[in-house]
Amino acid sequence: MDEPEKDGGWEKAGECASADFYSCEAAIRRLNEYLDHELTEADRVTVLKHLEFCRPCMSRFTFEQTLVISIRQKISHLCVPATLKEKLHSLLRNDKP
Amino acid sequence: MAELELQPISGQLFNGQPNTGQPPFGMSAILDEDGPASPPPTNPDLFESEMNPHLDALYRNGLRLTGNSNDAEDLLQDTYLRAYRFFYQYQPGTNAKAWLFRIMNTVFLNDYRRKSRQGETVSYDGLEDFFLYNRLTEDGVTGVGGDRSETENPEKAVLEKLDIETIQRAIEALPIEFRDTVALATLEEMSYQEIAETLEIPVGTVRSRLSRGRKLLQRALWEYLNGEETRG
Ligand SMILES: [Zn+2]
Numbered sequence: 630m631d632e633p634e635k636d637g638g639w640e641k642a643g644e645c646a647s648a649d650f651y652s653c654e655a656a657i658r659r660l661n662e663y664l665d666h667e668l669t670e671a672d673r674v675t676v677l678k679h680l681e682f683c684r685p686c687m688s689r690f691t692f693e694q695t696l697v698i699s700i701r702q703k704i705s706h707l708c709v710p711a712t713l714k715e716k717l718h719s720l721l722r723n724d725k726p
Numbered sequence: 727m728a729e730l731e732l733q734p735i736s737g738q739l740f741n742g743q744p745n746t747g748q749p750p751f752g753m754s755a756i757l758d759e760d761g762p763a764s765p766p767p768t769n770p771d772l773f774e775s776e777m778n779p780h781l782d783a784l785y786r787n788g789l790r791l792t793g794n795s796n797d798a799e800d801l802l803q804d805t806y807l808r809a810y811r812f813f814y815q816y817q818p819g820t821n822a823k824a825w826l827f828r829i830m831n832t833v834f835l836n837d838y839r840r841k842s843r844q845g846e847t848v849s850y851d852g853l854e855d856f857f858l859y860n861r862l863t864e865d866g867v868t869g870v871g872g873d874r875s876e877t878e879n880p881e882k883a884v885l886e887k888l889d890i891e892t893i894q895r896a897i898e899a900l901p902i903e904f905r906d907t908v909a910l911a912t913l914e915e916m917s918y919q920e921i922a923e924t925l926e927i928p929v930g931t932v933r934s935r936l937s938r939g940r941k942l943l944q945r946a947l948w949e950y951l952n953g954e955e956t957r958g
Binding site: 657661665666667693696697701705706708709714717720721722 | 770773774781786789802803806807810855856858859862885888889890894911912913918933936937940
């Protein structure tokens with residue numbers, strides 16, 4: 630893996646940054662991939678740059694992220710019953726194909 | 727039975743192994759009641775070390791498929807033992823989680839389909855981005871988050887009221903094609919590539935189902951949360 634460029638490649642002399650980060654729509658279009666860590670580094674920087682100065686989007690994105698993380702945490706408490714785990718463990722040792 | 731055959735989706739799947747156009751392992755064989763005629767012996771310790779990290783996620787998948795814990799336990803046991811008998815077909819280093827989920831989905835479709843619930847009939851009217859957030863921050867809204875102090879921290883208001891049962895019910899209410907994708911991404915933190923591999927659909931389809939499915943999920947959560955409220 631290459632090290633991500635410092636500042637995500639922004640503000641380097643002689644390079645033009647995309648103006649995409651001015652648009653709420655462009656950020657919102659990337660919401661799911663942002664939440665799921667599926668964005669390329671360049672796209673992630675575009676979103677973060679937008680959130681930096683757009684308070685409504687920052688508030689919305691924070692809400693979505695908190696919601697996903699919280700749902701995931703709560704559901705993770707739903708586990709295989711211990712009795713079934715033990716049963717599976719012994720079934721493997723007695724399994725006659 | 728043909729639709730249960732594993733179809734390779736793209737040359738990049740299965741950890742960069744060349745796509746020969748042949749299924750790397752046949753899901754139809756998994757359905758054979760007697761198992762393989764003379765399978766190579768499987769080391770149970772090795773099997774457990776590869777598969778058990780995914781057991782809870784697999785169990786939750788069973789719960790979503792069957793809708794009750796008794797059937798989910800049966801389905802998990804069935805899936806687990808079939809995976810054990812066919813472990814020699816599993817390619818070490820490939821995605822064990824996706825492999826287990828595919829076996830479970832295949833077994834479920836074959837043996838439990840009669841019990842499958844299709845989810846509710848849903849309307850797509852009024853589906854918007856940030857469905858929950860917008861409801862929670864609307865002025866003068868009644869129900870969850872209606873309190874002014876709560877609208878300043880909408881996530882706090884709603885998250886305190888979300889419990890496992892509400893989340894499960896909202897997921898199960900989704901139309902079946904959205905349910906799997908939303909659950910695997912949101913609950914099980916699978917990458918889009920893993921989901922594509924598990925459900926045997928293109929990554930683009932994962933994206934589009936997720937986009938619509940998460941909005942549907944938020945609406946369902948909103949409805950359940952407010953239902954709880956009015957029931958007191
Ligand atoms: Zn914005």
